[in-house]
Amino acid sequence: MKNHNSFTSIPQSAAAANRYQAVRFFNSINDFKQLPPDIGGEVAFAGRSNAGKSSALNVLTNQRQLARVSKTPGRTQLINFFEVESERHLVDLPGYGYAKVPDSIRQHWQKLLEQYLRERTALRGLMMLMDIRHPLTPLDQQLLGWCAARGLAVHILLTKADKLSRGAAMTVRQQVEKTLRTDYPPTSAQLFSALTRLGVAEAHQRLDEWLGFAVKSCAPMANRPPPATGEPTAALARPD
Numbered sequence: 001m002k003n004h005n006s007f008t009s010i011p012q013s014a015a016a017a018n019r020y021q022a023v024r025f026f027n028s029i030n031d032f033k034q035l036p037p038d039i040g041g042e043v044a045f046a047g048r049s050n051a052g053k054s055s056a057l058n059v060l061t062n063q064r065q066l067a068r069v070s071k072t073p074g075r076t077q078l079i080n081f082f083e084v085e086s087e088r089h090l091v092d093l094p095g096y097g098y099a100k101v102p103d104s105i106r107q108h109w110q111k112l113l114e115q116y117l118r119e120r121t122a123l124r125g126l127m128m129l130m131d132i133r134h135p136l137t138p139l140d141q142q143l144l145g146w147c148a149a150r151g152l153a154v155h156i157l158l159t160k161a162d163k164l165s166r167g168a169a170m171t172v173r174q175q176v177e178k179t180l181r182t183d184y185p186p187t188s189a190q191l192f193s194a195l196t197r198l199g200v201a202e203a204h205q206r207l208d209e210w211l212g213f214a215v216k217s218c219a220p221m222a223n224r225p226p227p228a229t230g231e232p233t234a235a236l237a238r239p240d
């Protein structure tokens with residue numbers, strides 16, 4: 001693991017940390033008709049299987065097991081809703097690109113995902129997770145294309161940044177940002193690590209903006225809260 005502590009850019013906001021630590025499971029759905037009422041605001045999380053989505057959700061909420069990971073693809077294919085507060089949700093979308101999913105199930109999920117992204121009024125933005133060592137795969141670009149078509153805001157977490165040196169991680173970020181400026185403006189990107197918690201404050205800030213919690217004045221800052229169990233790796237999820 002490389003040391004990234006020296007370039008954590010945004011101090012942790014205690015208000016945001018408390019807000020997302022209070023997030024609770026709301027419900028799981030596998031059909032468009034089961035979605036909660038299309039009111040309020042929500043932010044969805046998407047990414048290839050194994051990109052680090054469950055680990056990121058756990059770290060962002062400072063909870064070990066919020067995004068429960070199952071080895072059964074059927075379970076992880078549900079859309080999971082988590083409540084930040086009444087009518088404010090985080091939405092965990094099924095990971096894509098998992099080779100072992102049967103075609104019929106893959107098609108069902110692709111249709112559901114497309115319909116959700118196209119029609120959901122409460123959806124304010126999409127957090128897309130990409131392993132920093134494999135950014136902007138063809139499936140990622142397809143999803144970016146759908147979002148651009150709908151005019152949906154996207155913010156990319158380049159996950160597992162601890163796997164690269166600081167310089168290499170910054171270079172990937174700059175390359176990704178260059179492609180985004182050309183092909184998918186105004187999509188933004190940041191470095192993220194569930195292992196070192198790099199980028200948690202920056203991601204919280206984006207969630208706050210999209211969910212309507214952002215305040216113009218300077219929010220009180222505090223040192224980051226301790227990891228849920230005292231172990232930096234505790235929030236890392238097992239692979240799907």
Ligand SMILES: Nc1nc2c(ncn2[C@@H]2O[C@H](COP(=O)(O)OP(=O)(O)O)[C@@H](O)[C@H]2O)c(=O)[nH]1
Pocket residue numbers: 047048049050051052053054055056069095159160161162163192193194195196236237238239240
């Ligand atoms: N080194 C490192 N490993 C990570 C990080 N995030 C996730 N992982 C590992 O990557 C694998 C997939 O993570 P997971 O959160 O289950 O990915 P998901 O399939 O997108 O939900 C697991 O073995 C995690 O422990 C990270 O920030 N750094």
Ligand SMILES: [Mg+2]
Pocket residue numbers: 050053054055069076095237240
């Ligand atoms: Mg997962």
